[in-house]
Amino acid sequence: MPTFPLDLAELEPGELEDALEARGHKRFHARQLFRWIHRRGVTDFSAMTDLPQSLRDELGRECTVGTPVIVSDQLSSDGTRKVALALSDGQTIEAVFIPDTPSMTFCVSTQVGCAMSCAFCLTGRMGLARHLTAGEIASQVRVLATLTGHLETRFNIVLMGMGEPLHNYEHTMKALRILHAEAGLSVSPRRVTLSTVGIVPALERLAEEALMPNLAISLHATTDAQRTAIVPPNRKYPLKAILDACRRFPLPKRSRITFEYVLLAGVNDSLEDAQRLGTLLDGIRAKVNLIPLNPAPGIPFERPSDRQVDAFAAALAARRITVSVRKSRGRDIRAACGQLIVDGGTGRSAAQQVATLMR
Numbered sequence: 001m002p003t004f005p006l007d008l009a010e011l012e013p014g015e016l017e018d019a020l021e022a023r024g025h026k027r028f029h030a031r032q033l034f035r036w037i038h039r040r041g042v043t044d045f046s047a048m049t050d051l052p053q054s055l056r057d058e059l060g061r062e063c064t065v066g067t068p069v070i071v072s073d074q075l076s077s078d079g080t081r082k083v084a085l086a087l088s089d090g091q092t093i094e095a096v097f098i099p100d101t102p103s104m105t106f107c108v109s110t111q112v113g114c115a116m117s118c119a120f121c122l123t124g125r126m127g128l129a130r131h132l133t134a135g136e137i138a139s140q141v142r143v144l145a146t147l148t149g150h151l152e153t154r155f156n157i158v159l160m161g162m163g164e165p166l167h168n169y170e171h172t173m174k175a176l177r178i179l180h181a182e183a184g185l186s187v188s189p190r191r192v193t194l195s196t197v198g199i200v201p202a203l204e205r206l207a208e209e210a211l212m213p214n215l216a217i218s219l220h221a222t223t224d225a226q227r228t229a230i231v232p233p234n235r236k237y238p239l240k241a242i243l244d245a246c247r248r249f250p251l252p253k254r255s256r257i258t259f260e261y262v263l264l265a266g267v268n269d270s271l272e273d274a275q276r277l278g279t280l281l282d283g284i285r286a287k288v289n290l291i292p293l294n295p296a297p298g299i300p301f302e303r304p305s306d307r308q309v310d311a312f313a314a315a316l317a318a319r320r321i322t323v324s325v326r327k328s329r330g331r332d333i334r335a336a337c338g339q340l341i342v343d344g345g346t347g348r349s350a351a352q353q354v355a356t357l358m359r
């Protein structure tokens with residue numbers, strides 16, 4: 001059932017052509033319209049000067065371009081920029097700009113809250129309020145790129161904000177198609193990384209996609225007992241099932257799967273864990289990203305010492321596994337790698353203070 005007004009931000013190029021044709025307009029205007037919205041960040045139809053006046057007037061009467069509204073904008077001393085965005089129903093999400101050189105990275109959310117309940121994650125405490133639509137996911141990039149002046153430059157996208165992307169599969173994949181469209185931001189899937197706890201049927205579906213992003217698996221543990229305590233979905237999709245799905249995953253040449261591993265002092269940071277992790281990843285083109293925990297109030301874990309982190313990394317490197325330790329960004333504005341949360345638990349009000357740690 002079509003909604004009124006029609007939100008053009010939710011449409012892929014072909015759908016936009018169909019929508020214009022159904023209204024009696026030429027299909028080629030869809031490309032111009034898509035370009036205005038997604039590549040130039042223009043949402044005011046009256047400013048789309050290469051469209052016929054009659055079309056602009058009609059779009060103004062009958063359509064909208066859903067665009068999350070920035071309700072807070074915080075800049076870290078290291079240049080990381082975190083915005084809280086209000087959606088049309090008043091829910092609030094966050095997105096983060098990480099100005100790594102040479103590439104810029106936008107970290108975006110796929111859900112309001114998250115149903116996965118990871119023990120070290122503040123977002124998990126919120127529970128799931130709702131899935132984001134494709135337009136809401138893609139629009140975070142448009143809003144951040146406009147805000148930071150990067151609509152015309154190359155950037156990376158990581159789906160590592162609030163939510164589990166594969167739990168919102170359809171909208172996430174549609175958002176990637178919108179972001180990839182040549183008339184829009186034209187983001188190559190090689191520049192997109194999807195981070196997941198490992199929902200095996202969705203991983204298998206992802207393996208069939210034409211547009212396949214880079215894959216990052218949030219592993220965080222080396223035994224099922226340990227992982228189930230930290231990442232509860234492990235009960236349904238245990239380590240072996242996830243790693244077997246990774247072994248079958250059709251990686252493009254020279255690509256590797258990233259395994260994210262949050263280091264929690266005294267929980268999963270022993271040298272035995274490092275050895276077990278090396279064994280688990282046998283036969284997988286893998287790299288490991290170690291993430292020393294960013295401690296936060298309400299999170300019952302501690303960050304390991306730098307010495308322990310180095311020893312863990314060295315044990316993996318000794319097994320010829322590529323390993324990096326994620327530098328924490330934006331800690332002074334609570335946009336560091338860790339978790340995202342909308343204080344107050346449900347994320348319903350745009351006025352709520354948002355405290356963020358990226359996971």
Ligand code: SF4
Nearest residue numbers: 114116117118121124
């Ligand atoms: S770590 Fe990711 S998947 Fe787990 S609860 Fe947090 S947002 Fe959800």
